[in-house]
Amino acid sequence: MKDFKARVEDFKKKFDKALAGAKDGKSLQELRNTYLSRKKGVVKSLLEELKAFKPEEKSKAGKMLNTLKNHVQKKLETAQKKFTAPETIEKKIDLTLPGEKKYWGAPHPVVLFQQKIENIFISMGFSIEEGPEIETDYYNFEALNFPPHHPARDDWDTLYLSDDLLLRTHTSPVQIRAMENRKPPIRIIVPGRVYRRETPDPTHLPMFYQVEGLVVDKGITFAHLKGTLEYFLKTLFYEKLKIRFRPSFFPFTEPSAEVDIECLVCRGEDDKCRVCKGTGWKEILGSGMVDPQVLKNVNIDPEKYSGFAFGMGIERTAMFAFQIPDMRYFFENDLRFIRQFTLK
Amino acid sequence: MIISLEWLKDFIDVDLPPSALIDKLDMIGLMVEEWKEKGSDIILDIETYANRPDTLGHLGVAREIAAALGLKLKQQEWPLAEIEEKTSELCDVQIWDPDLCPRYCGIVVKGVKVGPSPEWLRKKIEIMGLKSINNVVDVTNYVLFATSQPIHAFDLAKLAGRKIIIRRAKQGEAIKTLEEEDVSLSPDMLVIADEEKPVAIAGVIGGLESSVQEETQDIFIESAYFNPISVRKTSKKIGISTDASYRFERNADISFPPRAALMAASLMTQFGGKVSRGITDVYPKPAKERTVVLRNQRVFDLLGVEIDAKFSEKTLSNLGFQVESQRKDVWKVQVPHHRVDVEREADLIEEIARFYGYDKIPVHFPPLRVPEPPLDQRREKIDRSRQILFNHGFDEALNFSFSSPEKEAQFETGRSAIEIRNPISSNASLLRTTLMGGLLDNIAWNMNRGADGVHFFEVGNIYFKNKMKSQEQLTLSLVTTGLVGPPHWHRKSEKTDFFRLKGTLESLMEYLNYEPYSFKEEPHTLFEKESALALVVKKDTIGYFGLLKKSLLDAYSLDEPVWAAELNLDALFGKPSQAFQYSPVTKFPTVTRDVSFIADGNVSFQDIQEVVGKLSLPYLGSFDLYDRFSGPSIPKGKVSLSLRFVFSHPKRTLKTEEIDKIQKKIISALGASFNFQLREGGRIDK
Missing domain, CATH: 3.50.40.10 (Phenylalanyl-trna Synthetase, Chain B, domain 3)
Incomplete structure (x- = not known):
């Protein structure tokens, strides 16, 4: 019996030594045959010997043998993995196959751009105000200092619903509504749909989006208008952007200013640039100091308060920023167009 | 307004190089939109404004240049025979x-x-x-x-x-x-x-x-x-x-x-x-002279820059205004008749600013004395909705607000459309009473250009007459048709269906905290019979969704079925959403029980939910249907339903016996109500 125990331990040591020397799957298979073969393996032959033992010795020896068998099996399995694992992965899976991306819906570029604009103004302490698209002549024109029958109205070609009701031609009526509803200080922007009686072409649409801005407080000056819009434009485009303010006319502002930014395409370097017509500048915003008559119309004393207002077309600005040649693309909702903007 | 430089020379001796003159014109508000050389002449196209009829002739433009450059206008003689x-x-x-x-x-x-x-x-x-x-x-x-x-x-x-x-x-x-x-x-x-x-x-x-x-x-x-x-x-x-x-x-x-x-x-x-x-x-009643008072202080107040009083005086006289000092830093200014735009002090300040140069006005930031009111909840909810929809694979569309009588007739929304008096075309003579028209156009457009599936949503107003008044209603519409996502080797391409749309709406309601909500089978003009549900929040119908009517698909030449939804966001956002409060996470193990039944094919899930709900089971955390099938292994007309119940207790470990008791209660209640049979081989315990 002692002899049997020693031999089992000896086999274990021999096995461990042989396993350590095994270099590949083939040598492992040989080891497996030597020890575990059902016909002539080491374990099998030791098992044969048990028959001669006494019953109490038999069970002890059986346990020893079982331990050896388990040891060999376990070690062989572990070793097998070590040798075969890298090979099988390479054979089973082509890691160059495309991964599975999630189909994530894309925001509409107009909304994307609108939010970009909104966020810059929110960072400057502005809040967002909205108003109806169906407006009265009073809010759309008269309160904004467009006298009835004034040719200035021609620049805001209007879709009418009745004698008095129309589709707002700009977001400016919301200025009036805000000033009627609140006391200064007021610092708002107003995004929204506006309408013009225009036949669609690459640069005109009967409906588009605008963002309007209004600041009213004591001591607001043209310098504040410049400061606000310069910060806005530099944040929207880039810090070194060239900007110029030049005199213009809007019935509801006085003085009025048009804001140009340098042509993003030619940077003023190309006399024949199609985007800026060789001027080097691109008109981007209309603005001005709120006209004293407009303040009077909402019972704000222009001697005590002043303000500035501004407005811009969202599609037009996005077209310029991304070099989109045709405004109509925005409302075709072609997925190949819309989905481009997701990561921009 | 077309202006010839040669012609201008009839009125003024200007010898600036053209590019310098153009810059000058731009900066005083006579924007040169385009210019070209013509022989020895240079022709400018100047943008003019509705309030400046005086610039609609060469003389008026010459006056502006004279003022800008400090030149005098030539006196013209008109001899008569x-x-x-x-x-x-x-x-x-x-x-x-x-x-x-x-x-x-x-x-x-x-x-x-x-x-x-x-x-x-x-x-x-x-x-x-x-x-x-x-x-x-x-x-x-x-x-x-x-x-x-x-x-x-x-x-x-x-x-x-x-x-x-x-x-x-x-x-x-x-x-x-x-x-x-x-x-x-x-x-x-x-x-x-x-x-x-x-x-x-x-x-x-x-x-x-x-x-x-x-x-x-x-x-x-x-x-x-x-x-x-x-x-x-x-x-x-x-x-x-x-x-x-x-x-x-x-x-x-x-x-x-x-x-x-x-x-x-x-x-x-x-x-x-x-x-x-x-x-x-x-000339029976000669026009009165117009005078405007100008205070130097107001120039500073409005422009934010100190401008020398002498500069202001000189600028105005150069422009033909008669400036008379009333007292220190206050002038009485008589307006020349050709300046029909100048009536108030602000108008004069604009003149001073134009010639001072907008570019020389400093850049300041307006002080924020009082913060604005907090941002509107409604806008936040709209944006949250959009994020949920993106996550569910819906792209965002924006369509024109216009519609046509033909379209309105197809949709039968029952809303009275608002007419445009002077439309650009008869296709755009009405305002839309549903967002569906635009979205179906979008499906057709993309399918015709090779898309395998189109899943769009739009947030926008619809418009209609309500008791003679025009109303705008914020609406969310969704459409889904064809394959979900591009085909991929790693998984089977799936077609969209009713439950994808329903799940999207369920997510929407849950993430916006509008619980509880429910669905009600209800016929609707947009959808096929027995293929539509109403979405109900706090007893009010917020919207409808289902399988779009065949006649609509035909009208847009669409072959694939389209599932669609239209929700009234004004009505939904008008309701308070549930305030969020965290619920404590239990430290004790949860118990999951899966139960499979053989049931009649026509038992509705909503009825099962109701029966389970009425049991008011203690410790029940959630309850879901995780499998449903029929086939050769199931008797004809029957389905196999697998329900999963998850139980937990905040303060202790649940005992097997108490859960067994609850499970028995569930099985007997469902058995009694719907004649459910426990399915053989179904897992009873876990």
């Missing part, structure tokens, strides 16, 4: 409606040889983009583009009774215009008439009959000021707009008619004409 006859003897001018015609000047040129224009005149007319007609007509246009004052030439011989009467048209009167168009007139229109009939529509266009022709010898020159509103109304009503009406309706310079008449008469003497003595000038 006169005859003995007085103007008033040759033609009698009477204003019968001084409100609509406050001033009318006339002068006669006799013995003009009407013929082709001389070279210098023809060139100028052609620069302006007009065709040279004859020397007399060209002179009238020349004066208009030189000075912005429209004038008109009549053939004196054709004026019956040698009379010019400025009056309203009589009912039934008509005129054939220079353009040979017959126009019927009405008493709201001002006309120039002779003794018998209208010979011109005042300020808009002349009549053919009294016009200057080759045989014309004696000419009556009209140079007048007409009421701008009257000219505009007439021009709009008859649908004729001319270079003259464009200027009159913007308000002309009331002081200018005599000068323009003399200028025209002088030029016509070059064609052999002799001018009548004494200009006729009917």
Whole structure:
């Protein structure tokens, strides 16, 4: 019996030594045959010997043998993995196959751009105000200092619903509504749909989006208008952007200013640039100091308060920023167009 | 406005290089939109504004340049070869409606040889983009583009009774215009008439009959000021707009008619004409001088920069304003008649700012004294909704607000559409009462261009009449059709279906904290029978969704089924969403029990939910259907349903026996209500 125990331990040591020397799957298979073969393996032959033992010795020896068998099996399995694992992965899976991306819906570029604009103004302490698209002549024109029958109205070609009701031609009526509803200080922007009686072409649409801005407080000056819009434009485009303010006319502002930014395409370097017509500048915003008559119309004393207002077309600005040649693309909702903007 | 640099030199000696002049013009508010060289001349296209009719002629632009460069305008002389006859003897001018015609000047040129224009005149007319007609007509246009004052030439011989009467048209009167168009007139229109009939529509266009022709010898020159509103109304009503009406309706310079008449008469003497003595000038109520008070302090208050008072004074005088100091830093400023835009102090401050240079005004940030109210909850909810929808693979669309009678008829929304009075086309003559029309167009557009599936949503207003009032309603619509996502080797391509849409809406309601919500089977005009559900929140129907009607798909030539939803966001966001409160996470293990049943195929899940709900089971955390199938292993007409129940207790570990008891209760309740049988082989415990 002692002899049997020693031999089992000896086999274990021999096995461990042989396993350590095994270099590949083939040598492992040989080891497996030597020890575990059902016909002539080491374990099998030791098992044969048990028959001669006494019953109490038999069970002890059986346990020893079982331990050896388990040891060999376990070690062989572990070793097998070590040798075969890298090979099988390479054979089973082509890691160059495309991964599975999630189909994530894309925001509409107009909304994307609108939010970009909104966020810059929110960072400057502005809040967002909205108003109806169906407006009265009073809010759309008269309160904004467009006298009835004034040719200035021609620049805001209007879709009418009745004698008095129309589709707002700009977001400016919301200025009036805000000033009627609140006391200064007021610092708002107003995004929204506006309408013009225009036949669609690459640069005109009967409906588009605008963002309007209004600041009213004591001591607001043209310098504040410049400061606000310069910060806005530099944040929207880039810090070194060239900007110029030049005199213009809007019935509801006085003085009025048009804001140009340098042509993003030619940077003023190309006399024949199609985007800026060789001027080097691109008109981007209309603005001005709120006209004293407009303040009077909402019972704000222009001697005590002043303000500035501004407005811009969202599609037009996005077209310029991304070099989109045709405004109509925005409302075709072609997925190949819309989905481009997701990561921009 | 087209401006020729050569022509400008008639009024001002400017010798800046063109590019410097263009920059200068831009910066004083006369934006040069385009320019080109033409021979030795340079032609500018200048953007002009509705309040600056004075810039609609070379003289006005020259005035601006003079002020900007500190130059003086050249004085022009208009020599006349006169005859003995007085103007008033040759033609009698009477204003019968001084409100609509406050001033009318006339002068006669006799013995003009009407013929082709001389070279210098023809060139100028052609620069302006007009065709040279004859020397007399060209002179009238020349004066208009030189000075912005429209004038008109009549053939004196054709004026019956040698009379010019400025009056309203009589009912039934008509005129054939220079353009040979017959126009019927009405008493709201001002006309120039002779003794018998209208010979011109005042300020808009002349009549053919009294016009200057080759045989014309004696000419009556009209140079007048007409009421701008009257000219505009007439021009709009008859649908004729001319270079003259464009200027009159913007308000002309009331002081200018005599000068323009003399200028025209002088030029016509070059064609052999002799001018009548004494200009006729009917001007019953001369316009008052306009004065505006300007305070230096206000210049600073509005512009945010200290501008030297002397600079302000000089700028205004250069522009033709008469500046009179009232006391220190306060001026009384008299406005020249050609500046019809200047009425208030702010208008003068704009003049000072324009010539000071907007670029020299400093850049400041407005102080934020009082914060704005917090941002609107509604906007936040809209944006949250959009994020949820993106996550579910829906792309965002924006469509025009317009619709057509045909579209509205297809959708039968039951809402009364609002009509546009002057639509751009009959396809866009109404406002949309549903977002579905645009979205179906979008599906068709993309499917026709090779898309395998289209899943869009739009957030926008619909519009309709509600008790005679027009209403705008914020709406969310979704459409889903075809394959979900692009085909991929790693998983099977799946087609969208009803439950994908429903799940999206469920997510929407859950992430927006609108729980509890429920669904109700309800027929709807947009959807196929028995294929639509209403979404109900707090007893109100918020919207509908389902399988779109075949007839709609046919109308848009769509082959694949489309599932769609339309929700009233105004109604939804009008309800308070549930305030969020965290619930404690239990430290004790949860117990999951899966139970599988064989059930009748027609038992609805909502009924099962109700029965389970009524049991008010203790410790029940969640309850879901995780498998449902039928097939060879299941008896005909039956389905296998697998339900998963998850139990937990906040303060202790649950005992197997208590859960067993609850499970038995569930099984017996479902058995009793729906005759459910426990499925063999179904896992009972876990």
